[in-house]
Amino acid sequence: MSALGHYLETEGVPTVAISLVRPQTERTRPPRALWVPFELGRPFGPPNDPAFQKRVVLAALRLLEAPRGPVLIEDFVDDDPRARPDPAWRPPVAATVPAGAAAALASELEVEAPLLARAYDTARAARAGRTTVGLSGLRLDAAVRYIADFLRGKPMTSPVADVSAALLLRWAADDLKAYYTEAAAAEGGKPSSRQIGDWFWNQTAAGAALQTLRAQHLASPDDRLKLIATMFLVPGARVPPSA
Numbered sequence: 001m002s003a004l005g006h007y008l009e010t011e012g013v014p015t016v017a018i019s020l021v022r023p024q025t026e027r028t029r030p031p032r033a034l035w036v037p038f039e040l041g042r043p044f045g046p047p048n049d050p051a052f053q054k055r056v057v058l059a060a061l062r063l064l065e066a067p068r069g070p071v072l073i074e075d076f077v078d079d080d081p082r083a084r085p086d087p088a089w090r091p092p093v094a095a096t097v098p099a100g101a102a103a104a105l106a107s108e109l110e111v112e113a114p115l116l117a118r119a120y121d122t123a124r125a126a127r128a129g130r131t132t133v134g135l136s137g138l139r140l141d142a143a144v145r146y147i148a149d150f151l152r153g154k155p156m157t158s159p160v161a162d163v164s165a166a167l168l169l170r171w172a173a174d175d176l177k178a179y180y181t182e183a184a185a186a187e188g189g190k191p192s193s194r195q196i197g198d199w200f201w202n203q204t205a206a207g208a209a210l211q212t213l214r215a216q217h218l219a220s221p222d223d224r225l226k227l228i229a230t231m232f233l234v235p236g237a238r239v240p241p242s243a
Helices: 002-010 022-028 050-065 102-126 140-151 165-184 193-203 205-217 223-231
Strands: 017-019 032-035 072-075
Touching: 002 022, 017 022, 017 050, 022 032, 022 072, 032 050, 050 072, 102 140, 102 165, 102 205, 140 165, 140 205, 165 193, 165 205, 165 223, 193 205, 205 223
Parallel strands: 017 032, 032 072
Antiparallel strands: none
């Protein structure tokens, strides 16, 4: 994007970028960039806060009026107000610290996931039926069972035509994460994404299951499965330092 910005400017089109990773922006040197201290995926700040998002957009556009250059990187002054934890929030299922063999985790996951159904349905209804669950094309219970069987080490074939077993695992994992995240927002309060992430990755069978799947397949002879385990099951920020 930085190179594209310079190209557009040679054609007389002024550009400005929103930067979420400042070191990368400093290396690629776009013509103008506003660095924002928000998490990846939220370049304009918290969702459902148009007043705050407008401030970010206007701050970026004002860089077009700045006389300095040719490379200009400025910082947005405020943090995401939703980044602070909400002490009133409670997770939709009681926190546990799952441990044990992969097969035991698989069974815990199959028990735990249905417990979030009411919270998930409540959250989905509040959004007029919209949801980000469904990438795999599997029903949620089928996606959970697919992940659990992977954990148990069963020989896996994909039930979805033209989709490999490894790719379907990635999509089923994405559906599982979306299901838990959406359910977490239904129980009152306004939890920060870090709060939800801490709960999911540290205190649920689902989070422990995905961590275990990642560890199981990092050295898989199946290159596709190895890539998915390495890159897509667990966010880099949630990979244990020793893993």
